[in-house]
Amino acid sequence: MKLLTYDSGSGPRCGVLSDELVVDVSALLGVDQTLRDVRALLELGNAPIERVRDALASDIAAPAVPLPMAPLRAPVLQPPTVRDFFSYEGHASGQGARELHEAWYRLPIFYFSNTLRIFGPEDEVPIPSATDRLDYEMELGCVIGREGSDINAADALDYIAGFCIFNDFSARDLQFDEMAVGLGPAKGKDSATSLGPWLVTSDEMAPYLRDGKLHVKCAVRVNGEVWLDEGDGGAAHFSWCDFVERASKDSRIVPGDVIGSGTVSGGSIPEAIARGISGARYLQPGDVVELEVEGIGTLRNTLAPKENDDPNYRYKPRA
Numbered sequence: 001m002k003l004l005t006y007d008s009g010s011g012p013r014c015g016v017l018s019d020e021l022v023v024d025v026s027a028l029l030g031v032d033q034t035l036r037d038v039r040a041l042l043e044l045g046n047a048p049i050e051r052v053r054d055a056l057a058s059d060i061a062a063p064a065v066p067l068p069m070a071p072l073r074a075p076v077l078q079p080p081t082v083r084d085f086f087s088y089e090g091h092a093s094g095q096g097a098r099e100l101h102e103a104w105y106r107l108p109i110f111y112f113s114n115t116l117r118i119f120g121p122e123d124e125v126p127i128p129s130a131t132d133r134l135d136y137e138m139e140l141g142c143v144i145g146r147e148g149s150d151i152n153a154a155d156a157l158d159y160i161a162g163f164c165i166f167n168d169f170s171a172r173d174l175q176f177d178e179m180a181v182g183l184g185p186a187k188g189k190d191s192a193t194s195l196g197p198w199l200v201t202s203d204e205m206a207p208y209l210r211d212g213k214l215h216v217k218c219a220v221r222v223n224g225e226v227w228l229d230e231g232d233g234g235a236a237h238f239s240w241c242d243f244v245e246r247a248s249k250d251s252r253i254v255p256g257d258v259i260g261s262g263t264v265s266g267g268s269i270p271e272a273i274a275r276g277i278s279g280a281r282y283l284q285p286g287d288v289v290e291l292e293v294e295g296i297g298t299l300r301n302t303l304a305p306k307e308n309d310d311p312n313y314r315y316k317p318r319a
Contacts, residue, residue: 001053003162004198005037005077005120006070012077014041015070016052017198022070027062028055038075038199039256042145042161049145049161049201074120074195075164076143079258082113082193083247084139084168087236090265095274108238108246113168113260114190121196121299126307127285128191130316131171134283134303138220138267138291140233141166142240143199144257149248156212156244159253162201163214165291165299166260167194172270172282173317191307195258196299208295212239216294218264220272223288227272227280231264233293 002017008024014035015022026035029051035041041048055062086092086109093100103109119125127134145161168189175188202209208216215234220227243259266272272280283289285305292298 001049001056001201001204002198003038003041003049003052003075003201005073005075007073008070012036012073014038016056017067018056018064020067021064022067023056023062023064025052028052028060030060037073037077038143038161039077039079042143042255072121072197074118075199076118076195076256076258078118079115079143079256080254082115082118082258082260083110083243084113084166084189084260085110085238085243085262087238087243087262088265089237090235091263091268091271095265095271105237108242110243110247111185111189113193117190117192119192119194119301121194121301123194123301124304125169125192125194125301126304127283128171128174129306129309130187130313131173132282132317133172135170135172135269136220136222136267136283136289136291137168137170137263138218138228138231139166139168139263140214140216140218140261140293141195142243142259144244144253144259145255147252147254149252150250151244151248151253153212153239153241153245156241157202157209159244159248160202160240161255162199163205163296164195164199165197165293165296166258167289167291167299167301168260168263169193170268177317194299194301197297200296205295208233210234212241214240214261216296218267218294219292220267221290221292222280222283225279227269227277228264228266231266233261233264235265236261
């Protein structure tokens with residue numbers, strides 16, 4: 001199934017895609033409250049995804065609108081947490097230009113991103129005012145469906161509700177300054193993460209799941225031009241099971257938490273420039289970025305002008 005969040009005209013609601021119709025999940029399940037996004041559905045507990053599947057199979061009457069008439073939002077509007085891992089060697093090493101620390105091969109490394117700056121499909125994403133080097137990142141994402149702590153990798157897939165596309169917009173100049181002093185990424189990753197276009201449930205993605213990795217083809221287009229063709233989602237050094245085990249160790253994960261895979265090798269602008277892609281450069285207002293993933297779909301965003309641009313702002317990267 002494809003679970004989604006859409007604008008009903010009176011606020012966001014959780015929906016499920018059925019024969020190109022978006023069916024209202026609150027009505028489908030007959031719950032008292034309005035489920036405002038996929039997270040709200042998952043928080044119901046008691047096998048909510050199976051309940052939606054059974055209700056669809058039972059032909060229960062529920063309001064539905066054609067997909068083109070249902071503007072999509074991020075599947076999870078405000079995740080409790082966003083953990084983004086760093087698991088593709090080609091990207092992490094700059095396509096072999098730098099040697100990785102031995103800990104990279106030993107530990108699934110992640111950072112926490114900003115849960116308050118989540119964008120959805122077709123949203124305009126403002127360019128941060130302090131950067132001149134805004135980058136996209138072609139990533140896969142999963143959404144947690146069950147609460148847990150100290151989860152063993154062998155059981156981890158049972159905690160994943162499904163998968164989506166994850167675009168980690170990155171202000172590279174800010175990020176490089178921060179990490180040069182041994183912290184970050186923080187402000188370099190603070191402005192926007194885009195999720196969508198929906199959540200494809202784990203059972204539907206099962207044909208692509210092998211050894212806990214999603215073996216899917218990934219592509220990037222900017223203004224219709226291909227900047228990445230057939231990136232390999234299955235080439236991650238660690239698996240989704242490793243991510244869930246690492247995230248939950250001595251900690252807690254809950255429904256609606258988002259985990260990012262890290263950038264698929266080749267899935268950033270510096271890598272496109274290094275490969276000699278004609279026209280590749282950092283993002284500018286008006287650019288349309290499309291990330292496409294086999295089995296999931298396409299996540300599209302347009303870059304808006306710089307947000308709150310102030311030429312006298314003190315904390316810009318060194319020119």
